[in-house]
Amino acid sequence: MKYRVRVWRQAGPTAPGRLVEYEIDDVTADMSFLEMLDVLNERLQLAGEDPVAFDHDCREGICGACGVMIDGVAHGPGKATTTCQLHMRQFDPADPIVVEPWRAAPFPVVRDLVVDRSALDRVIESGGYISTRAGAAPDAHALPVPKLDADTAFEAAACIGCGACVAACPNGSSMLFTAAKATHLGVLPQGQPERYTRARNMVEAQDDLGFGGCTLTGECTAVCPKGIPLTAIARLNRDVLSDAMRSA
Amino acid sequence: MALTLQRGSLGRQGFPCRLWASSVGKKVVMAVTGGILLGYVVAHMVGNLTIFFGDIDGYGVFLRELLSPVLGYGGFVWVVRVVLLLAVVLHMTAAVQLARRAARARPVGYARRPKVQGGYAARTMRWGGVILALFVVYHLLDLTAGVLNPHGVEGRIHANVVADFQHWYVVAAYTLAVVALGFHLRHGMWSALRSLGKAPGASSAAALIVAVGITVGFLAVPYAVLFGIVR
Numbered sequence: 001m002k003y004r005v006r007v008w009r010q011a012g013p014t015a016p017g018r019l020v021e022y023e024i025d026d027v028t029a030d031m032s033f034l035e036m037l038d039v040l041n042e043r044l045q046l047a048g049e050d051p052v053a054f055d056h057d058c059r060e061g062i063c064g065a066c067g068v069m070i071d072g073v074a075h076g077p078g079k080a081t082t083t084c085q086l087h088m089r090q091f092d093p094a095d096p097i098v099v100e101p102w103r104a105a106p107f108p109v110v111r112d113l114v115v116d117r118s119a120l121d122r123v124i125e126s127g128g129y130i131s132t133r134a135g136a137a138p139d140a141h142a143l144p145v146p147k148l149d150a151d152t153a154f155e156a157a158a159c160i161g162c163g164a165c166v167a168a169c170p171n172g173s174s175m176l177f178t179a180a181k182a183t184h185l186g187v188l189p190q191g192q193p194e195r196y197t198r199a200r201n202m203v204e205a206q207d208d209l210g211f212g213g214c215t216l217t218g219e220c221t222a223v224c225p226k227g228i229p230l231t232a233i234a235r236l237n238r239d240v241l242s243d244a245m246r247s248a
Numbered sequence: 249m250a251l252t253l254q255r256g257s258l259g260r261q262g263f264p265c266r267l268w269a270s271s272v273g274k275k276v277v278m279a280v281t282g283g284i285l286l287g288y289v290v291a292h293m294v295g296n297l298t299i300f301f302g303d304i305d306g307y308g309v310f311l312r313e314l315l316s317p318v319l320g321y322g323g324f325v326w327v328v329r330v331v332l333l334l335a336v337v338l339h340m341t342a343a344v345q346l347a348r349r350a351a352r353a354r355p356v357g358y359a360r361r362p363k364v365q366g367g368y369a370a371r372t373m374r375w376g377g378v379i380l381a382l383f384v385v386y387h388l389l390d391l392t393a394g395v396l397n398p399h400g401v402e403g404r405i406h407a408n409v410v411a412d413f414q415h416w417y418v419v420a421a422y423t424l425a426v427v428a429l430g431f432h433l434r435h436g437m438w439s440a441l442r443s444l445g446k447a448p449g450a451s452s453a454a455a456l457i458v459a460v461g462i463t464v465g466f467l468a469v470p471y472a473v474l475f476g477i478v479r
Binding site for chain 1: 273371441
């Protein structure tokens with residue numbers, strides 16, 4: 001089958017970019033979206049042109065490296081799906097597919113579809129960890145965790161840090177990412193000592209990095225490949241508010 | 249166990265400053281001030297409905313006589329006005345600052361961007377808020393100051409209201425504003441609960457019911473006058 005794609009091409013961080021249309025033959029419906037881009041890049045290289053730069057790693061939906069805006073939807077039309085797990089059968093060959101990088105001030109474009117998402121690492125550094133005594137591993141059942149807490153923590157821990165929430169948010173907010181980390185650590189006993197300072201510091205960090213504020217539009221959770229729920233954001237807000245009142 | 253807790257630069261400031269400095273804190277301020285304004289809107293709507301059941305001019309006098317031994321005649325009304333003004337200023341300041349922050353966070357937009365998830369109410373919070381602010385100015389000039397009212401006699405609330413809503417364009421303006429209020433409340437109430445850290449299960453349906461109830465309650469009076477039910 002023949003597909004048409006309109007891909008954002010930008011030679012470098014400060015270079016001007018534009019959408020360039022390509023026609024790609026020999027794409028099968030069973031190819032993944034990234035395989036379609038691979039086919040395009042082989043053609044471009046054979047023609048002596050620069051291939052389209054895009055981030056990818058595991059190609060099995062668990063690493064968080066891939067992720068582009070496809071027809072204006074982060075990770076494309078698949079529900080709870082990363083770009084690498086999306087298949088060409090989801091697209092109508094009659095319509096050109098618009099492919100753009102994540103757009104947010106804290107995510108500067110490096111080249112073509114690749115953005116620098118290290119701002120999310122800065123948010124993690126500000127509180128997305130627990131401080132614990134190193135040494136012999138504790139007994140498996142030394143620290144009981146209620147089943148519901150374990151489930152809530154696990155659901156939040158599924159976040160792969162792909163940045164789709166930021167890309168989809170009309171405010172360019174990283175709240176769903178930050179809330180996933182604060183929930184993952186904040187409901188477990190190991191995360192309790194730093195729970196409130198973690199919430200405060202991570203929100204402060206994302207504010208300082210230039211992310212927008214959350215207005216609970218729900219765009220983030222609609223595109224999240226791991227289905228992190230909006231209730232995580234309410235939980236983060238509660239911890240930030242508790243922190244402010246505790247140290248008042 | 250030695251824990252090194254990071255203390256942010258905000259750690260030494262007082263509670264209000266700390267709250268205001270954070271994007272989450274500004275949403276808390278908006279939730280609380282929004283709650284105050286919602287409480288007023290409900291009381292206002294109930295007061296309006298006295299036009300069907302009793303003497304709305306007498307209700308106006310009743311409000312001015314409330315706590316008059318302490319505050320003097322009309323003192324209660326002024327206390328309410330000051331509280332509302334403070335709430336509106338805080339609510340709007342936080343909204344403008346967050347909107348500007350959001351604009352800075354996405355300097356380059358998308359070439360293609362369909363609406364995905366956010367409902368109409370969520371998407372129109374900012375411009376809906378602007379419509380409401382402009383309406384409040386008109387409404388105060390109309391039925392509080394009486395300047396823009398066709399009758400416009402102070403204390404003659406019933407006569408002023410009836411004179412207003414004879415005109416279809418006044419009813420249309422009020423309808424636009426009240427519907428905007430309904431949408432604003434529909435997302436606002438739901439969102440405010442989450443800003444305050446609560447996510448009760450039925451809050452979406454509850455917000456819709458309250459928003460529709462307030463919209464209908466406010467529209468009852470203009471349409472009752474327009475169709476001659478209230479003369």
